Amino acid sequence: MRLYLLPAPLSRKAPYWAYPLWAEVAKSLQHFFVERAARVRFLLEKTGVSAEAALYEYDPVRGDWPWEAYEKVFTQRAAAGLLTEAGLPGVADPGWSVVRRAHAEGYTVLPLAGPSSITLALAASGLAGQRFTFWGYPPIEKKARRQFLQHLYRAARDHTQILMETPARSPQLLQELKETAPPTLLLCVAHRLTEEEGFVRTYPVSQWPPLTLPKGPTLFLMGV
Amino acid sequence: MRLYLLPAPLSRKAPYWAYPLWAEVAKSLQHFFVERAARVRFLLEKTGVSAEAALYEYDPVRGDWPWEAYEKVFTQRAAAGLLTEAGLPGVADPGWSVVRRAHAEGYTVLPLAGPSSITLALAASGLAGQRFTFWGYPPIEKKARRQFLQHLYRAARDHTQILMETPARSPQLLQELKETAPPTLLLCVAHRLTEEEGFVRTYPVSQWPPLTLPKGPTLFLMGV
Incomplete structure (x- = not known):
């Protein structure tokens, strides 16, 4: 039982x-x-x-x-x-x-306690962890995707916003975020968490260094 | 470094x-x-x-x-x-x-991976874990608290809603939720997670059994 x-x-x-x-x-x-x-x-x-x-x-x-x-x-x-x-x-x-x-x-x-990529990414992001929303994957269809991301940029002012993307589409999502998010928004990328080649990096959108994100499980977080 | x-x-x-x-x-x-x-x-x-x-x-x-x-x-x-x-x-x-x-x-x-009460409670709730929002503590002031809870009841239709309450105020919050939430809403109480006397229970609001919640760290989750 x-x-x-x-x-x-x-x-x-x-x-x-x-x-x-x-x-x-x-x-x-x-x-x-x-x-x-x-x-x-x-x-x-x-x-x-x-x-x-x-x-x-x-x-x-x-x-x-x-x-x-x-x-x-x-x-x-x-x-x-x-x-x-x-x-x-x-x-x-x-x-x-x-x-x-x-x-x-x-x-x-x-x-039983164990790893969750969502809270691990949030912990390591340096974004406020008092209020947050997890969304799963963003829509694929272009217009719905654009609207979804715009909603997240606004919502990130109050709640840290967390989404994931498939390994194959992660590099493209990073590019989209860098191109469309407000320059002062803090954007965190948590890539291959718990793996040797994994990393977690947080910068304001305008200061994100050029980076070719390798394909792999990745979470994206946004906050102020 | x-x-x-x-x-x-x-x-x-x-x-x-x-x-x-x-x-x-x-x-x-x-x-x-x-x-x-x-x-x-x-x-x-x-x-x-x-x-x-x-x-x-x-x-x-x-x-x-x-x-x-x-x-x-x-x-x-x-x-x-x-x-x-x-x-x-x-x-x-x-x-x-x-x-x-x-x-x-x-x-x-x-x-490093380890327990988070938020994701542990979500995992054990049986509520949809694809989209969720964590809010921290509810407001204490009566009117703000009522408005906040009403907002959560609506938002729970799309996203599982998670909040915590202090050990002392948890029994009162359970009472409030039972009295004011929609009868069909699924309400989960995750009490003293990982402890021997802990439990996680989920019922529709209308079917919640009478329960005097002991004081202790508790999370409350709502979904459909």
Whole structure:
């Protein structure tokens, strides 16, 4: 009757991070809801989770979880784990719908501490962390994207604004922000967080040095 | 020339959590900017940080950091650590201004992963984690507080809304939310996260069971 939320590292190349508690909890479980088995199997193996443990994988094509497996586990009142691709399950990923159902069925939800790219980027940005908004990805379509960014520039006066971009489109977004944001706005780029080649840099838009951002997971933050 | 952001546990009573990397980094440092020395000294001792290490404490009365210590450390280009009361430094605390200055002076900012009550509560809420806004504390004054909460009820339709309340005022805020929020709104209470007596519960406002919330650090989340 317990659903454990097991955080995953942001990158396989991150320094070893699995906490004693994480391994202890994971080893006690036989059922795991996972966003992508290929991404988390190494972690489970590393921490000594039984090879017999069942992994129920999210289906990105249908955009849904295997609820039949879910029914079975939850009917048995068995303990289960939830693991998504990177970071905290349920934050900027499809994990939240498993958690919602667990609440509805009276399960105790136990989140384990671990990395979240959103709060790590905010901590390292030097932008005010008292109020902030996370938006996920910006729209792709040109007009909607322009309007969205303009909204963020205004909103950044009161709340630090955080968005992410796909590895492939990150260099283009940095260029767009440098070209369209107010010159005094503070713009932070958090690239490949927790990796050796990662960095977090914050400058006013007008002072951003020329930089060819390599492709990679990147968050963009704006504030005053 | 490195400023390390060292997360602190959310509670002293939390299960042991300090990561191998945390201790390794902390032991290599001689200078720490800390929100409250009394709160973090046990952690530094536990991880074997030298008793000679200097702790520069935030002054909550002046509402500022000891910038003269800061100047000294940063003029020497010495590595330093930043530790606030609980969670990730710079997120919902005064740590961000040290980080901002580090960026301005060309320091490399390196955030270490650790717990943040905000993302832990979001993960465990079962509310959508794709878009969310964190507000800090609600206003105390009656009229401003009512308007603020009404704004949140509307905003919760698109973005999960997150706020915190002081331990003493948390029971009262839960009562207010139950009395004034739309009956179908999903309301999550995340109380004493990571502690043995902690819990996270989510129900529609109309179905919230009677509960005398004990005093303690609590986050409130709303969504649809």
